[in-house]
Amino acid sequence: MSLDHRRERLTILFLLGGTLLAVVAYVWLGASSSMTFGQVVAEMVRGPHTGFSAANTITWSIRLPRCLLCLISGWILAGVGSAFQALLRNPLADPYVIGVASGAGAGGAVSLAAGFAGLAGGFGMIGACFAGGLLSLALVYGLSRRRGVVVVSQLLLAGVTVGSLLSALLTFILMLGGQDTNRILGFLLGHTSDANWQKVLVVFIASLGLVLQWREVRSLNLMAMGDAAARRMGVDAERTRNYILGTGTAMTAAVVGTIGIVGFIGLLGPHMARKLVGVDWRRSMPVAVLLGGLLMVISDLAAQRVLPWLTGNAGMEVNVGIVAALLGAPTLLVLLRRSE
Numbered sequence: 001m002s003l004d005h006r007r008e009r010l011t012i013l014f015l016l017g018g019t020l021l022a023v024v025a026y027v028w029l030g031a032s033s034s035m036t037f038g039q040v041v042a043e044m045v046r047g048p049h050t051g052f053s054a055a056n057t058i059t060w061s062i063r064l065p066r067c068l069l070c071l072i073s074g075w076i077l078a079g080v081g082s083a084f085q086a087l088l089r090n091p092l093a094d095p096y097v098i099g100v101a102s103g104a105g106a107g108g109a110v111s112l113a114a115g116f117a118g119l120a121g122g123f124g125m126i127g128a129c130f131a132g133g134l135l136s137l138a139l140v141y142g143l144s145r146r147r148g149v150v151v152v153s154q155l156l157l158a159g160v161t162v163g164s165l166l167s168a169l170l171t172f173i174l175m176l177g178g179q180d181t182n183r184i185l186g187f188l189l190g191h192t193s194d195a196n197w198q199k200v201l202v203v204f205i206a207s208l209g210l211v212l213q214w215r216e217v218r219s220l221n222l223m224a225m226g227d228a229a230a231r232r233m234g235v236d237a238e239r240t241r242n243y244i245l246g247t248g249t250a251m252t253a254a255v256v257g258t259i260g261i262v263g264f265i266g267l268l269g270p271h272m273a274r275k276l277v278g279v280d281w282r283r284s285m286p287v288a289v290l291l292g293g294l295l296m297v298i299s300d301l302a303a304q305r306v307l308p309w310l311t312g313n314a315g316m317e318v319n320v321g322i323v324a325a326l327l328g329a330p331t332l333l334v335l336l337r338r339s340e
Contacts, residue, residue, distance in 0.1 A: 008283045011276050015290040019071070022297045026067040027059055030304050034058070066195035070300045070320070071293040072203045073255045074265055078292020079210045080248040081266025082273065082285045086220040087244050088152050094266035095252040098159030099136045100245075101263075102166040104256040105188060107132020109173045112184050126202065126257030133253040136162055137245060150241060152227075190262040190321025192300055199258045206254035209247040210289060216240055220281050262321045264328025265292050265299075271335050299324040 028040040035043075039055050048060040081094035088098070095101040111117040111128035118124060143158035144150050174184055219240045222230040227237040255262075269292035273284040303323040 069195040074293035074296025077265040078269030079289045082270040082288040099162035102163040103136020104129040104133035129257035130253035187260040189319035190260040
């Protein structure tokens with residue numbers, strides 16, 4: 001076994017162990033810490049049961065679904081970010097930079113303001129996010145095409161432009177929100193306080209798109225050398241680009257529709273993965289996925305505990321999107337500085 005393969009396996013084992021510890025710590029310390037560590041482990045091993053038990057209800061009905069919602073959402077954001085960075089050959093590419101997440105956020109904000117977000121058990125919100133993400137992607141595609149071919153540099157520029165336009169639209173929706181302004185703002189800043197098993201199921205189904213994207217990892221590796229080189233190696237660059245962007249948009253819309261907008265996970269996870277195992281996407285993409293889930297769990301746990309620790313008010317929480325940005329931005333700057 002080569003040194004690179006050994007390093008990759010050790011990194012994955014370390015991240016799997018760290019994720020397990022983070023899940024247990026999340027269930028133990030989340031929201032109001034009223035259980036001992038032994039109780040948490042016992043209830044997680046025992047599983048959900050119908051008999052009355054406050055510890056079991058807290059574990060299986062409140063904390064565990066919230067933790068899994070964060071974990072799987074982090075997997076998706078980092079996985080999509082890693083695929084987009086490979087596809088567009090740019091370390092700053094992620095669902096937010098190319099406008100997909102902003103479009104999904106605009107769709108979700110419109111559904112909240114118009115009052116149909118709760119239709120079909122909350123799928124009205126997810127459908128609106130998906131429609132907004134697709135419309136944004138279509139607009140970015142249209143702006144970046146030259147003679148029927150998508151120009152990667154133009155796609156990134158179009159994504160930033162469309163994202164700025166959608167940010168202005170979101171601000172306008174907030175101004176018109178009236179009594180729904182707080183709900184819309186909470187959605188835009190990311191939240192997991194209303195997590196349930198139905199939302200966990202939604203993001204889990206969406207995460208299967210990571211398997212579909214993984215099937216294209218060889219093509220992504222070749223496209224990192226440029227479209228022309230990839231075509232010479234038998235890769236249909238246009239089909240691969242459409243496939244990755246389409247599946248990425250669907251997964252991002254599912255995450256935004258369930259927890260709102262959370263930035264930096266899709267940027268930071270892939271950057272850290274490349275630092276750990278190199279630029280080969282066959283190695284860095286699974287590591288980025290695991291890192292994204294771990295970062296998301298840590299961010300949401302901090303979101304639950306920071307204000308109670310500072311103010312002494314156990315009922316106060318910070319939106320997870322704020323904490324992810326506060327943790328992610330300085331870390332990303334350090335990584336970029338070291339890269340230089």
